[in-house]
Amino acid sequence: xxxxxxxxxxxxxxxxxxxxxxxxxxxxxxxxxxxxxxxxxxxxxxxxxxxxxxxxxxxxxxxxxxxxxxxxxxxxxxxxxxxxxxxxxxxxxxxxxxxxxxxxxxxxxxxxxxxxxxxxx
Numbered sequence: 688x689x690x691x692x693x694x695x696x697x698x699x700x701x702x703x704x705x706x707x708x709x710x711x712x713x714x715x716x717x718x719x720x721x722x723x724x725x726x727x728x729x730x731x732x733x734x735x736x737x738x739x740x741x742x743x744x745x746x747x748x749x750x751x752x753x754x755x756x757x758x759x760x761x762x763x764x765x766x767x768x769x770x771x772x773x774x775x776x777x778x779x780x781x782x783x784x785x786x787x788x789x790x791x792x793x794x795x796x797x798x799x800x801x802x803x804x805x806x807x808x
Contacts, residue, residue, distance in 0.1 A: 733764025
């Protein structure tokens with residue numbers, strides 16, 4: 688299984704830039720661990736605004752892992768578009784958020800159970 692996906696046989700792009708779509712549970716400690724290298728890598732290619740520290744769930748394996756949250760974050764880059772979707776409820780993901788970025792639209796939205804920080808292309 689690949690963690691990289693293509694949309695209709697094409698790379699996911701917005702305005703000619705590769706789209707980095709990050710769908711995670713905010714409280715997940717495994718997701719918390721992936722945010723460190725992802726954040727550092729994205730800083731090489733652009734800038735964050737509103738990036739905050741947080742801790743993963745205190746009731747799950749590897750409790751209270753220090754990490755970042757992408758809640759209300761803004762990311763700007765001349766090279767890539769970063770679109771995080773962080774589920775804030777501690778439940779399994781059953782339906783991915785609606786993704787309007789793939790249509791080249793500048794609007795971004797999630798379903799009612801998701802909140803979507805806005806990436807600035």
